[in-house]
Amino acid sequence: MRIAILTDSSWGGNPHDYRDLYVVPLMMTDENGQEILDNKLSKNEFYKLLDEQKLKTALTPPGIMLAMWDKLLIDYDQVIFAGISKGLSSQFNTYRVVSETEDKYKGKVFVVDTNGVSVVLEHEIEKIVLWTAKNKNGFEVMELMAKENQDFCAFIIPKSLETLKRGGRITPTAAAMAKVLKIVPILRYDGTIDKEGTARTFKRAINEALSLIRKNCKNVTHIDLAYSESPEVVINLVRDLIAKEGFKINLYRHLPYVIAAHTGRETFALVAWKNKGDK
Template sequence: MSKIAIITDSNSGITQKQGEELGIFVVPMPFMINGEDYFEDINLTQEQFYQKLAEDAQVSTSQPTPDSLMTLWDSVLKDYEQIIYIPMSSGLSGSCQSAYMIAQEEYEGKVFVIDNQRISVTQRQSALDAKAMADAGLSAEAIRDKLIETKMESSIYIMLDTLHYLKKGGRITPAAAALGTLLRLKPVLQIQGEKLDAFAKARTSAQGKSIMINAIKADIENRFGGMEAGDFWIAGAYTNNIEAGLEWKKEVEAAIPGFDMHLDPLSLSVGCHIGPGALAVTVTRKVHF
């Protein structure tokens, strides 16, 4: 067994049960809802989260406390020599920087915090890649270097069903939200590296899906230099609508044939800001080692 433990957080979409099956430790992300503390996949399910959003509850994201991280790291280091910790992208949360500072001050040479700009299914893939490298005997330093070296080789496109939650979170103005709602726009957002940015505006869901699929194809051909089918992963995500997610999976697989697309619920830390009914697709270059 590898003496390097892999830890990620629940933004990866890896549940506590799946983590046990995969041999990956998962830090539950904390939320504050109407003044009460909740932890993803511990006392807060996907269904409960979106029910509270629908009730217009006051929902805010948080980050793991230093004490909770150190308690977990100390426990894991009883059985492992080193830890690779892959939190959500530093461009979307301060939790990565906090973890990095703790590791530098208290766990130098023991805990390696990886900021490779991933979230949701792309973060999940990084955790799986790290586990495979650890099992293959690579050092913690080599795993860190490979994940950082390939951090920009991934894209995410997300189509929103509503502008309500972006407006509520102050990420767009009420006037822009009202106009978008009036025109029934379906914004398509992108993550390439650190930030969640606007990419395109669609008038219909069908147009938005087409925009995302064409963007993925363009990335494969241009941004990643025309990768062969076996050299990349395609994955999808959705918020609070498994039926729409499964239909989306079929559409992407038909448009980009030759693979079985992994599908997960989108991270609640992202879902908090974009709301239910969203669909996402990602492309990530396979890590070779």
């Protein structure tokens, strides 16, 4: 049986690293209502737009997604779609319904519940590649992922609150107070993004996130690091703090636009895998 694996641009990897892996773009909308496929933006174009406007993100347009399914089903027996977490987008719920109600996709297209994005989704795609190599079919992959899609602990630290303020996720007054008091939020990611705590200064926030990872992910030695556009000095600071805590960096990636659009520049995500040791 030939199986194609499909993901979306919330994944941070290189599709050329895997055979039979394909990627569809997510959508962005600017303040003028202009819709932009995120794979059409260069890094410089994206951050220039982000600096100037509040951006909204949306699921892959149905015309693009279904055209990709139809195209892949010409050459493959099944398609496994593993995209952005259902807690961050309507992508999963929308296309799970389509795959299970449209006759031509029933038993052929399987929409997997990943809880993933960025480096989390990278690990999950790697697992799916390994499972399909062992002749697991779409039904089996859905069941396997449902058992493993919470096997990580992740924390997101935005150094600047400007984008969060512009997007209405923090009030201007709270942002101003945080700036004066040098308060930095620590966000927990578990498929959704929620507040975990705060720290005085960015450095302390990183160290607190590392402590939380050590507490919640026993015996972990490696951490995945994803980050939005940042000065080299800030990136090196984060890398040094990780090293001082005795961790090694495994995956090292830019955050996908779909996350950076909401958190802004100088955002860092630290991810480890539970009970996985040297993952």
